[in-house]
Amino acid sequence: MDLIPELKIGKHRPKFPLIQGGMGVRISGPNLAGAVAKAGGVGTIATVGLAVASSDYDGSNYFEANKKEIIKCLHQARNEAPDGVIAVNIMVALTDYEDQVRASCEGGADVIISGAGLPLSLPGITKDYPDVALVPIVSSLKAVRIIVKRWGKQYGRLPDGFVVETPLYAGGHLGVTKEEQVFSEQFSPEKVIPEIKEYLEKELKVDIPIVAAGGVWNRSDMLRMFELGASGVQMGTRFMVAVEGDASDAYKDIILRAKGNDVVIIKSPVGIPGRVLRSPFIDRYLKGNVESKPCFANCLHHCSYRRGEKTFCIAQALVDAFWGRWEEGLFFCGTNVSKLTKQESVEEIFQDLFGN
Ligand SMILES: Cc1cc2nc3c(=O)[nH]c(=O)nc-3n(C[C@H](O)[C@H](O)[C@H](O)COP(=O)(O)O)c2cc1C
Numbered sequence: 222m223d224l225i226p227e228l229k230i231g232k233h234r235p236k237f238p239l240i241q242g243g244m245g246v247r248i249s250g251p252n253l254a255g256a257v258a259k260a261g262g263v264g265t266i267a268t269v270g271l272a273v274a275s276s277d278y279d280g281s282n283y284f285e286a287n288k289k290e291i292i293k294c295l296h297q298a299r300n301e302a303p304d305g306v307i308a309v310n311i312m313v314a315l316t317d318y319e320d321q322v323r324a325s326c327e328g329g330a331d332v333i334i335s336g337a338g339l340p341l342s343l344p345g346i347t348k349d350y351p352d353v354a355l356v357p358i359v360s361s362l363k364a365v366r367i368i369v370k371r372w373g374k375q376y377g378r379l380p381d382g383f384v385v386e387t388p389l390y391a392g393g394h395l396g397v398t399k400e401e402q403v404f405s406e407q408f409s410p411e412k413v414i415p416e417i418k419e420y421l422e423k424e425l426k427v428d429i430p431i432v433a434a435g436g437v438w439n440r441s442d443m444l445r446m447f448e449l450g451a452s453g454v455q456m457g458t459r460f461m462v463a464v465e466g467d468a469s470d471a472y473k474d475i476i477l478r479a480k481g482n483d484v485v486i487i488k489s490p491v492g493i494p495g496r497v498l499r500s501p502f503i504d505r506y507l508k509g510n511v512e513s514k515p516c517f518a519n520c521l522h523h524c525s526y527r528r529g530e531k532t533f534c535i536a537q538a539l540v541d542a543f544w545g546r547w548e549e550g551l552f553f554c555g556t557n558v559s560k561l562t563k564q565e566s567v568e569e570i571f572q573d574l575f576g577n
Pocket residue numbers: 241242243244245246248267269310312336337358386390391392393394434435436437455456457458459461552553554555556557
């Protein structure tokens with residue numbers, strides 16, 4: 222039996238069933254996504270804050286600049302991988318979500334992967350681009366049911382795949398509302414993937430691929446996810462310091478020094494838990510004395526910093542991380558971050574996972 226399944230996402234067939242996870246702010250930009258798409262995976266550009274972390278941003282027109290930057294980055298990745306599969310990751314929580322989705326379609330994205338909220342309106346925004354595959358990120362069967370019901374009723378269509386992300390191991394914002402749920406077995410891949418698969422196959426009688434995310438590092442992790450019923454994996458942390466990665470060298474040096482016990486869960490200003498490194502900035506935040514830089518541009522629908530709570534501007538803290546400012550930055554990471562001991566090229570990662 223062939224151990225490696227084929228991943229079919231809408232009309233797209235990557236050579237390998239691996240999606241490189243979107244990593245904002247600009248940790249997965251056009252260089253990384255282009256290299257992954259060229260190597261045969263799905264390369265993903267995280268759209269959040271792309272412009273603000275680019276070296277030629279002049280500080281004005283935050284939203285307009287980001288739309289232009291999305292299109293520019295998609296063209297850059299496409300030049301690198303003309304026949305590859307290129308995705309964008311767009312957070313539902315963003316105030317300019319619709320504009321970012323439209324810009325991604327205009328820029329030629331093959332796939333839109335969308336989480337940090339349920340992407341209930343996504344098919345409506347993309348209706349003029351039927352070839353763009355739509356993939357929600359979920360952490361539970363409940364979320365799958367809500368999306369399937371709403372998309373069916375309102376738009377007469379189904380998702381082209383689901384990224385099922387486990388909060389137990391993943392980096393970035395986690396798909397649960399309370400901190401104690403992060404470690405709950407209720408959200409483990411062993412429980413959630415078979416449950417969703419059974420619902421899709423037995424109840425709905427449809428063939429929609431499941432892509433497992435969170436804690437996948439090597440070939441045996443990947444095979445375990447396929448055994449559970451996934452047709453693909455999404456990996457973030459392993460690509461954080463890739464040679465082709467878009468972040469600064471200072472950022473990559475910091476990540477390479479990270480230890481397992483530096484990883485903590487915080488309540489993000491978005492209102493959900495996130496997995497991060499305990500940088501000096503996060504340390505001060507956890508002790509309750511953060512002095513944040515000002516808000517950039519009202520970029521989030523629900524931002525506790527803007528509502529006056531004692532938190533911080535997350536966009537600013539992520540830009541600081543991108544430039545490798547250890548004192549001021551917020552460094553998202555998965556539980557596997559301590560396994561990053563050297564920089565690998567994208568080709569080396571693919572060889573390790575899929576080579577003979
Ligand atoms: C540095 C970093 C930034 C991330 N940013 C985002 C993001 O902007 N949007 C998103 O949906 N997921 C984000 N994620 C989650 C990844 O896309 C991916 O699903 C997850 O990291 C998979 O788990 P792994 O890191 O254990 O492989 C981020 C993860 C990391 C490590």
